[in-house]
Amino acid sequence: xxxxxxxxxxxxxxxxxxxxxxxxxxxxxxxxxxxxxxxxxxxxxxxxxxxxxxxxxxxxxxxxxxxxxxxxxxxxxxxxxxxxxxxxxxxxxxxxxxxxxxxxxxxxxxxxxxxxxxxxxxxxxxxxxxxxxxxxxxxxxxxxxxxxxxxxxxxxxxxxxxxxxxxxxxxxxxxxxxxxxxxxxxxxxxxxxxxxxxxxxxxxxxxxxxxxxxxxxxxxxxxxxxxxxxxxxxx
Amino acid sequence: xxxxxxxxxxxxxxxxxxxxxxxxxxxxxxxxxxxxxxxxxxxxxxxxxxxxxxxxxxxxxxxxxxxxxxxxxxxxxxxxxxxxxxxxxxxxxxxxxxxxxxxxxxxxxxxxxxxxxxxxxxxxxxxxxxxxxxxxxxxxxxxxxxxxxxxxxxxxxxxxxxxxxxxx
Ligand code: SF4
Ligand code: FES
Ligand code: FES
Numbered sequence: 001x002x003x004x005x006x007x008x009x010x011x012x013x014x015x016x017x018x019x020x021x022x023x024x025x026x027x028x029x030x031x032x033x034x035x036x037x038x039x040x041x042x043x044x045x046x047x048x049x050x051x052x053x054x055x056x057x058x059x060x061x062x063x064x065x066x067x068x069x070x071x072x073x074x075x076x077x078x079x080x081x082x083x084x085x086x087x088x089x090x091x092x093x094x095x096x097x098x099x100x101x102x103x104x105x106x107x108x109x110x111x112x113x114x115x116x117x118x119x120x121x122x123x124x125x126x127x128x129x130x131x132x133x134x135x136x137x138x139x140x141x142x143x144x145x146x147x148x149x150x151x152x153x154x155x156x157x158x159x160x161x162x163x164x165x166x167x168x169x170x171x172x173x174x175x176x177x178x179x180x181x182x183x184x185x186x187x188x189x190x191x192x193x194x195x196x197x198x199x200x201x202x203x204x205x206x207x208x209x210x211x212x213x214x215x216x217x218x219x220x221x222x223x224x225x226x227x228x229x230x231x232x233x234x235x
Numbered sequence: 236x237x238x239x240x241x242x243x244x245x246x247x248x249x250x251x252x253x254x255x256x257x258x259x260x261x262x263x264x265x266x267x268x269x270x271x272x273x274x275x276x277x278x279x280x281x282x283x284x285x286x287x288x289x290x291x292x293x294x295x296x297x298x299x300x301x302x303x304x305x306x307x308x309x310x311x312x313x314x315x316x317x318x319x320x321x322x323x324x325x326x327x328x329x330x331x332x333x334x335x336x337x338x339x340x341x342x343x344x345x346x347x348x349x350x351x352x353x354x355x356x357x358x359x360x361x362x363x364x365x366x367x368x369x370x371x372x373x374x375x376x377x378x379x380x381x382x383x384x385x386x387x388x389x390x391x392x393x394x395x396x397x398x399x400x401x402x403x
Binding site: 166168179 | 287290291300301302303304305306309310
């Protein structure tokens with residue numbers, strides 16, 4: 001594969017063309033915060049956490065959706081980026097009703113980890129306290145909208161990997177919600193195959209299996225990419 | 236147990252003449268899933284809103300995931316899932332109905348209820364809309380009052396029928 005040279009955080013690197021900035025950073029051991037990215041799924045740039053600064057471009061670009069190009073000078077840990085990441089993290093918490101102490105994902109939640117990483121000690125924005133449903137209609141799984149951050153990883157895992165297209169997103173702006181079918185209760189969906197991929201894809205405690213208690217959630221988001229690899233091998 | 240909720244509603248929809256308008260549009264678009272928005276426009280114009288039975292009909296015809304259709308409908312403010320007005324009156328203004336006096340009907344409705352096509356009364360009792368040919372030309376002029384087709388109606392008859400509806 002042809003190589004190009006780029007500079008990331010003052011380090012000169014020779015990297016493959018055709019990859020995203022995020023992929024390159026991961027391969028080179030440069031940490032980038034992400035939430036909506038999940039290996040194996042199409043990147044959509046929804047969470048705005050992976051923003052990087054590129055010299056000569058006066059706005060921040062999302063590393064997961066921006067392809068690397070020759071001679072790019074990229075910075076991933078400037079004060080500006082840190083400030084934005086902290087704001088984004090606070091907005092996630094202010095937008096829904098996240099109560100870690102009673103959550104199944106407590107201690108294992110990507111959103112909680114993000115809070116620590118961005119050193120979020122308090123939230124400067126008014127909480128929206130939206131009224132959110134908890135859909136318990138599925139025999140095995142629960143969808144708790146209070147804990148959803150609208151990363152759409154479940155939507156993509158369901159559509160791209162399982163091919164069931166049970167999930168999608170309705171409305172717009174702060175009223176967006178994940179839906180199954182026609183905003184049908186999950187248990188009455190005609191498309192859901194109960195495969196459980198969304199449970200593993202979800203980075204928070206928004207989707208979880210019924211048979212667990214507080215703090216006991218074990219998720220394996222890496223199964224999505226593993227599954228795709230295994231399917232390739234079988235071809 | 237899961238039941239396929241899509242099929243039963245499709246049967247229901249067959250008795251509604253406005254479905255023909257939508258079917259014609261779907262055929263014209265060659266059943267292309269990409270034409271979803273255009274087809275939803277046709278449906279919204281025919282009904283004044285998008286009833287669930289119609290959404291299910293379109294979903295099935297285009298072989299789309301229900302969640303994709305619902306996502307599209309709720310994204311655009313143009314589309315509405317709720318009926319505008321408790322009672323809806325759709326006056327066909329297609330060529331046949333126009334020739335047979337659709338405009339007279341609309342004039343009379345405007346005179347009696349102070350409603351132009353696309354409007355709803357202040358108490359939300361009655362909404363009036365128009366569509367280009369609902370596929371019932373032999374019955375011209377045709378008016379669809381709620382789910383019933385009124386064939387070869389005069390302006391006076393339809394006003395009486397509307398009054399009877401909104402009285403209850
Ligand atoms: S339910 Fe989970 S995976 Fe789906 S959008 Fe919400 S946070 Fe993301
Ligand atoms: S990970 Fe790139 S925008 Fe979410
Ligand atoms: S013109 Fe009215 S039904 Fe065809």
